Amino acid sequence: MSQLSQTEGQLLELDRLAVTFYTPRATVRAVRDLSIEIRRGEVLGLVGESGCGKSTAAFAIMGYLPGTTRVDGSILFEGRDIAHMGDSDLRELRGNRIAMVYQDPATSLNPSMRIGTQVQEVLREHLDLDSRQVRERMIELFESVRLADPEAIGQRYPHQLSGGMQQRVVIAMALACDPLLLIMDEPTTGLDVTTEATILDLIVELKDRVNAGILFVSHNLGVIARVADRVAVMYAGEIVEQATVGELFKNPRHPYTAGLLSCVPRPPGDDGIERKLSSIPGSVLDAQIEGGESCLFADRCPLAQDACTAQVPPMTDLDGHLSKCLFPDDVHSGIWGESQERNKELIPEEPIPVLNAHSLRKFYGRERKKYLLFGPPVQQRVRALIDVDMKVGTGRTLGVVGESGSGKSTAAKTIVGLVPKDGGKLELRGQNLADGVQHRSKEQRAAMRMVFQNPTASLNPKLPIRHSIIRALRKFAGLSRDESRERAEQLLEAVGLDPSYLDRPPSELSGGQQQRVALAGAFAASPDLIVADEAVSSLDVSVQAQVLNLLEEHQRESGNSYVFITHDLGVVRYVSDDILVLYAGHVAEYGPSEAVLGSPSHPYTEALLSAAPIPDPEATQNQIRLEGSVPTLHSAFKGCFFAGRCPRKIGDICDTSTPPEQAGSHGEGHIINCHIPVEELAIIQQQPFQNGVSVT
């Protein structure tokens, strides 16, 4: 450990750090002006939209930058400038004093090495230990990250672990040499909400235990609110605001922070009024543009005045709350548009639903017997959907939630006909829908469109963006070339893009713009139903809010329905009229939105809700945590599908008999598949719950 004087002072001090990449194409100013400090035992959250330079800053501290990069300013680690340090000195620091945890645990671990060997490698490289001590230390590390069976788990390969366990191993490796500084770059972004919650718990716990400074980089305000002590908000390579977590979320002093906070869908406030999402127009200032003498946020800022573009605003210190704004006192939650109440007038229910799915079943793979036709089965089909019912009424939105592997995407693909179903019935406005999309009529295809998760992949990168829109118009509406071009221009304008974009290649558009183009293509044939598979998941909060508002507006105007698939409970709460909770291909709970999200609810819904990060450091949530991941099913369950991970498991009955379908609080339309009687669920869910036992 270092000298006492240093443990008192700053561990890491970045002073006016600037990172510039020189590429043959352009000069990219990834980080422009970054000054932060981290003490030991403190978590500093670094938050901002993508393209703001968060990750570059993290890599700069590690010294992982390509040779053509220029680093200005200083990075002082324990008083030594590591920005301009030689390679061998840096190697001494990395892994030993400074450690990093990356976003994707699957790629940070070597897939061909046992995890124990990988952890031991780190220990041998940096510490002078004999092999027995190395082994002991490894077990100690596995224990400290709460991995079950620390003695034996080192024998496993990364693919034998779930995503959450892999990330625990990566954290264990980072902790191997008692680092003073831990850099975490979006460590939970690729994980399910339930797993994310357990990893965040671990990080909060580690903070107290290891006495290291942690730089926690994330785009998710909810995650930051849960782990950080102080938060620095980054915009276009600059720190624009810095404060303690409570202060920043309660009383933002920079318009950008206020904007980010008002973009996040959150539960209705105390008054019970649902508010419309605000959004930040435009996109992050291009890193290729030189800032000059202006506030970099001025072109998106609702408070911007002439003074803002005439000078670089100084960092103002308001009792320890730093803000890089000329008018920090004018910032309040209303600057991004008066919070309007959403008018959610329901279109009168029609007798025939737009979409009616009954006992939908889907299996993947093929069954094989040992001797072709006889013998024991050696390979069974994966059960992806089992008896799923759903109904979507006119102008209504059905939200489908669940962890990855719960069958959400399969449900979407089965509905639109990308994969054939293996049982059950699908009806569109009372008419039977054939299995594959190629067997459906043109009208049926036009009436049901799909929006995909990854906007970059949903547009052909080699064709101009007009292609998909015009093609849909010509196919479905039978328009001529000129007519469809004109209509395509209108559609682009309707989704808030300039018609001149039609002739551009997708690579010139940002992710949010690409997703709008995809929406324009989906809206093209005025469909009755749009299936959106994680359509906003890969977007930044500000853009996500724009897209959500766009979807809602379109629904109000044309009365179409949505099947909205997402893992984000905040989003699903915001958009859905009805919610379907899927687990391992089974319906856990199904009913009107308020009934499902309220109490009583299925234990799985309850666990999902308590895991979802809320962008409010003072929010109180039950700590119900699920370990492991959704099982892949090869044979039918004897008992309840959720029994293996259920925190409310009541006994043998859960393992031996199928749970009954109970009517929930909302009566007929609300289904809970659980052995625990609804009345009892209502009582036990009122009480605070702490998850003591972890199940793997």
Next chain:
Amino acid sequence: MAIEELDSQITTGGANALLKGASRKARRGLSIALRTNSGRIGFALVAFHLFLAIFGPSLTPYSPTDFTSEDLKIRLTGPSMEHLLGTDGFGRDVLSRVVAGARSIIWISFIGTVLGITLGTIVGMTSGYIGGKTDQAIMRGVDVFLAFPGLLLALLVINLGVQRIGIDLWPSKEAWLVIITIGIAFMPANSRVIRSAALAIKPLEFVQSARLRGESSFYIIFREVLPNIIPVVAVEASIRVSFALLLTAGLGFLGLGVQPPTPDWGLMVSENREFLSIAPWAALAPAMAMASLVVGVNLLTDGVREAAQLPISQEAS
């Protein structure tokens, strides 16, 4: 006017922009290829040979094919001021024959490669996109082709062709038969590479989105998938060209390609190999020409491969 009308007839209007875009990308690709040393050297060598192929026959100091009784007196003389690379067994100027020989080998290999790549791309994309049992059937058929020895295939195609084709083709039947041989020989391996590239594109959302629009498989394969595997096709083609050159020269050496007295590098090596001990230049000169062309093509290929990788990685990020 006629051209504009034709343009507007091309469906959905993307084809035009695509062509323009393709030539722009090819230019950009070449400029990136020229940034590497290997790309520059390769480009110089290939450009030199192309120059010979185009203008060579009109630059030769002596006739590459004809010889008189006077010439026979100076057969197999060494390099001199009159004959820089000496003379061959018939007293013909070796330099003139090497220079004139560039044309046949280059166009035959080039057209042969284009044929092989086109066939392979069509087979590979179709097989990869349709998948399932069709894919299995096509790929097993490809395996059969792959297992067939190349030389045997060449003998079969050329001998059969020479006997059975009654009409005369320009410039010679053998040249076209060599092209067909190259095409058939390259199709299987190429189709496998293209198939795997198509398999990587198939699950992407824009392909699914096209399926949901009710597009035909034909449309999806050629309009949605093909533009995305053009870089793979380009790299594959540039690698294959040097194989095609070697194959053409090899067939010429065996007497299966262009027939005498046409100057052909493979044929020249074969004709003059018996004089290797007394007049090595006559066989060595065409061999050196051949080697420099293949090396040049390979170096340029390296540059092209680098250029093809660049845009792909940019799109991925």
